[in-house]
Amino acid sequence: MSSSNEDLTIRPQHPRPVQLSTLAEALPIEVAEGAGGVTVTGVTIDSRDVQQGDLYVGLPGARHHGAAFAAAALERGAAAMLTDEAGRKLATDAGVTALPIVVIDRHPREVLGELSARVYGTHDLAAKTFGITGTNGKTSVVYCIAQLLEAAGLRPGLSSTAERRIGDEVIVSNLTSPEASELHGLIARMVERGVEGIAIEVSAQAIGRHRIDGVHFDVVAFNNFSQDHLEEYGDMETYFRAKAALFVPEHAARGVVVVDGPHGQRLARESQVPVTTLATEYGRTADWHLAITGQSLDGVSFVLQGPEGAHFRGRVPVFGRFMAENAALALIMLHEAGISFDRIEAGLDRGLIPVHIPGRLEEMTEGGPGPRFFVDYGHTPGSFEAMLDALGEVVEGDIIFMFGADGDRDTTKREEMGRIAAAGADTVIICDYHPRTEPPEQIRAQLLAGARSANHATLYEEADPRRAIRLALSLAGPGDVVLYAGPGHEDYQEVAGAFLPYSARDEVRGALREAGLLP
């Protein structure tokens, strides 16, 4: 079963009513006289997501004050609105008097997690909770955790950039990490469905914006750190601190940190919760060590060794040593949560972790003698480097790499993306991704400038990604690999405020059929 396309969030089906007066006992909120007996059964910060009986939280945002949508929330069945003083004034000035208003003297986000946990009853979960942060590979680790939980005979639930999923109940994600009200609603539904292990992707933005408040993870992990999101953080130190803030007792009991790079090493020293460490580079001091024992375009085999003789021999059916690292991290997280390797191994076929990650190094071809075509979600210099290094180790023929870059996001990473692409591939095709409000030719020019500086690959510029896919295929022969980085699982292209339908995976499949490379 898939949730309806109209559902913005996954919610519990059997919520329990909670009185506003009960919430006021635990939270710094002021309930209007006579409204203490009003009961609420859900929480949302989006008027379009309101369900009958919800507490609608009117947040001051960058573009709107949520309280401006109080009338819409009331019409959809909101039982009350929680907002700040400015929001209360907005609603009363607009004549919305039928909605009981709860006022808070600070930013409503600061209590949203705790409030949502109390309404949805998601404190003290029996399920194990896992949170992963880092620059690249969070979604991949989440899927590895879910797969390993299943192998161990435990029912998984997950929240990632690609989707939120409980068994066959799925919705496409809007944000990487949902707002706290959505997250607690999702967890409450997971509890209803008997989920025993929950894997959650945690963006830096989520930690600073209180989106994970009210969740206390059994185990959190940090995998790697490289340039991204400087449009938001300004510098790498601030970006790092935003991620490191997950490793505090308020959020987690313990952590796992990959210490290959200086930021991981620093986090392992500075973490405020106990951590165990993983090294994937030979000779580095750590509690756990990963060694690659074989790799091809079809996957990577590894051995993981840890304290007290802990040992796991495994394989992931996705190429790249970093995928073994993602799997190893997931294995250690489960181990730290008390789920033994023996239990996991018992559910696997000779160590094969059959993980499929939507839009991450996802193969569009089906083997055969022709070129192989992969679609990926990488959009950082770090992910380009990891993928191209991995391909360089296993591809005999040429590597044709096509990509674009986000508009209105970190512009300083573009030249580096171009340089890494052209240094690691034989042919580079630069096309448009999400230009948003920027002139697309300006984005391509920055990528091209970086690509030229590498002085290596043959370069092409083809703005239209549909044509770029076909160009890539026309250049590829048997033994070659085409890698299309950026769009991954997405089904839209954002151009000047419009969301145009565009699925790279569907386009590539169509082009492969045209070329006779798919039935």
Ligand SMILES: CC(=O)N[C@H]1[C@@H](OP(=O)(O)OP(=O)(O)OC[C@H]2O[C@@H](n3ccc(=O)[nH]c3=O)[C@H](O)[C@@H]2O)O[C@H](CO)[C@@H](O)[C@@H]1O[C@H](C)C(=O)N[C@@H](C)C(=O)N[C@H](CCC(=O)O)C(=O)O
């Ligand atoms: C910068 C940022 O975090 N913005 C988030 C913020 O938007 P905003 O402050 O502009 O909100 P707004 O549009 O002014 O609206 C204010 C309030 O009115 C509500 N509203 C608005 C319109 C309406 O009709 N009804 C209604 O109720 C909104 O739900 C909101 O509660 O609150 C919105 C509601 O939750 C978020 O969707 C939005 O995320 C935007 C889309 C975003 O781009 N976020 C990025 C920075 C982000 O969080 N990214 C990370 C990392 C991704 C990665 O790893 O690559 C992520 O976790 O996704």
Ligand SMILES: Nc1ncnc2c1ncn2[C@@H]1O[C@H](COP(=O)(O)OP(=O)(O)OP(=O)(O)O)[C@@H](O)[C@H]1O
């Ligand atoms: N451990 C890793 N190290 C470096 N690159 C990786 C790693 N794992 C995956 N990647 C690359 O990064 C891309 C993005 O992976 P994934 O979606 O798992 O990361 P993410 O952290 O969830 O990204 P985002 O924060 O943008 O949602 C992959 O498609 C792959 O190219």
